[in-house]
Amino acid sequence: MERLPPPVAPFRRPPGPPARCVAAGLLLLLGFCQVAAARTVAYANGRWFDGERFTTGTRYAVDGRLVAAPPASVDARVDLAQRWVVPPFAEAHNHNLQNAANLGRFRDLYLREGVFYAAMLCGNEADNKSVRDALRARGDLRLVQTVCVSSPDGHPLGMVMADLRRSGSDAGPETVRDRFYVSLETREDIDAKWPLIRAARPDWIKAILVHSEDPARRADPKTFGYNGLAPELLAPLVARAHADGLRVAVHTDSAADFETAVRAGADIIAHLPGYAIRPGKQAGDYRLGDAALAEAARRGTVVIATASIAAFIAGKDADALRKIQVVQKDNLRRLRAAGVPIAMGSDRFTGTSLAEYDYLAGFGLFTPAELLRMLSMDTPKLLFPNERIGCLEDGCRADFLVLDADPLVDGQAVHRIVRRVMGGAELPPPASP
Numbered sequence: 001m002e003r004l005p006p007p008v009a010p011f012r013r014p015p016g017p018p019a020r021c022v023a024a025g026l027l028l029l030l031g032f033c034q035v036a037a038a039r040t041v042a043y044a045n046g047r048w049f050d051g052e053r054f055t056t057g058t059r060y061a062v063d064g065r066l067v068a069a070p071p072a073s074v075d076a077r078v079d080l081a082q083r084w085v086v087p088p089f090a091e092a093h094n095h096n097l098q099n100a101a102n103l104g105r106f107r108d109l110y111l112r113e114g115v116f117y118a119a120m121l122c123g124n125e126a127d128n129k130s131v132r133d134a135l136r137a138r139g140d141l142r143l144v145q146t147v148c149v150s151s152p153d154g155h156p157l158g159m160v161m162a163d164l165r166r167s168g169s170d171a172g173p174e175t176v177r178d179r180f181y182v183s184l185e186t187r188e189d190i191d192a193k194w195p196l197i198r199a200a201r202p203d204w205i206k207a208i209l210v211h212s213e214d215p216a217r218r219a220d221p222k223t224f225g226y227n228g229l230a231p232e233l234l235a236p237l238v239a240r241a242h243a244d245g246l247r248v249a250v251h252t253d254s255a256a257d258f259e260t261a262v263r264a265g266a267d268i269i270a271h272l273p274g275y276a277i278r279p280g281k282q283a284g285d286y287r288l289g290d291a292a293l294a295e296a297a298r299r300g301t302v303v304i305a306t307a308s309i310a311a312f313i314a315g316k317d318a319d320a321l322r323k324i325q326v327v328q329k330d331n332l333r334r335l336r337a338a339g340v341p342i343a344m345g346s347d348r349f350t351g352t353s354l355a356e357y358d359y360l361a362g363f364g365l366f367t368p369a370e371l372l373r374m375l376s377m378d379t380p381k382l383l384f385p386n387e388r389i390g391c392l393e394d395g396c397r398a399d400f401l402v403l404d405a406d407p408l409v410d411g412q413a414v415h416r417i418v419r420r421v422m423g424g425a426e427l428p429p430p431a432s433p
């Protein structure tokens, strides 16, 4: 797990306006700059979310941490005017910050939507390094990085090959394997290729299962590049990862994949099975089994639903979307009833977890407080369990968002962010698209 830097970074410079404020030189930004330069800021008259409800009060950001008791001196005071304060949001499954070029392209979107923490779920050595270097230079967003592990004929091979062909390359699969992802065929490969996995410096391993109960797929040229690991490799892979202190997230397509992943000891399920019904498969192939649900609850396996990807895949096919939503609602209702923790992740390349929040809110299966907790508390803690984030209590990192409406009443309130505070300092308004 990559540690967050100490929360005092914005305060290390000597007293005086930060360099970017001097450069901006805009009267409009003056108020923001005074707050950004202060060591101790009183955020007064806010309504602060505790996971269930909002309570009115004042909190102080002292050296980047939240404090409830007034400190000896206060450098700046911000009146929150009874607005709603929530921890910043997290995105548990995306790919749009997976390399440095896309980080440059999508960073402002994340800041604009208040998503300060994110997990990029199919990393490799070169891309992870480029992102680490870029983040070191800039600070702000905090990312979980992964390394993708799949079979020699497995996802993401097909996708990468299609991209290469589009760019005019005739490179074969051997140029993709062990470069864009780590390819495992046998148990011996796990130890033999462990150095490759470590070289990517992952926080999590992302292992791919795609209808692992159906080996006939491997003989079908149409699914070449879109398969996944042989199911018997998963338990030894998880054991090896856990021995090295790495968590494992598993891409699952079918209900059988889900059960295999849970029983193999996966920490995280990266997709709720049933975001699309594959050719030749039935809705029943995606209905989670009661025993698998009970086992996931017992083990505390976290499910990143990425349910909204169904709308993207279905496109204009309203009938296909209706069918898959029946499966999704049934699975989500039963996950909730079984007490399986659910995290918020969208897998939407042009979006963030807010797309998933909106989609899940539309199902009406979760209370507004549950959805807000998933987005702003449970998912940040899943990504960075050793950090005091996803909370607004004494000692938590002074990262928060101020909303213009009550998210427990208004489903659109999470889109109405009026202030973004990171490490106690207010961020300048991010660029608009």
Ligand SMILES: [Zn+2]
Pocket: 093, 094, 095, 121, 347
């Ligand atoms: Zn994905």
